[in-house]
Amino acid sequence: MSTTLITILIAIVALALFVLGLSITQIRKGHPIESDVGSNRDMKRLGIECASAQIRREEAERLGNKAYFPEGCDGSCGSCSTQGDCR
Numbered sequence: 229m230s231t232t233l234i235t236i237l238i239a240i241v242a243l244a245l246f247v248l249g250l251s252i253t254q255i256r257k258g259h260p261i262e263s264d265v266g267s268n269r270d271m272k273r274l275g276i277e278c279a280s281a282q283i284r285r286e287e288a289e290r291l292g293n294k295a296y297f298p299e300g301c302d303g304s305c306g307s308c309s310t311q312g313d314c315r
Contacts, residue, residue, distance in 0.1 A: 264278075265277065265278050265279075266278040266281065
């Protein structure tokens, strides 16, 4: 066997193990992994927030505003677009 073929087979096996691991995690938990900082319950409980939400909060505090999330923006990264909807 050539070295290229062995490398490709190793990469395919590694990818298959990764997908299998994610599948087992999702099956055991019963829902997808909450990887988004803005919507993860444990991160919210610890006071960790999305970087853009933290910047908006700090800017509002600096300017003396109480509400720093405009209508339609709940503070999670997924609800705010970077196109200017929530700033």
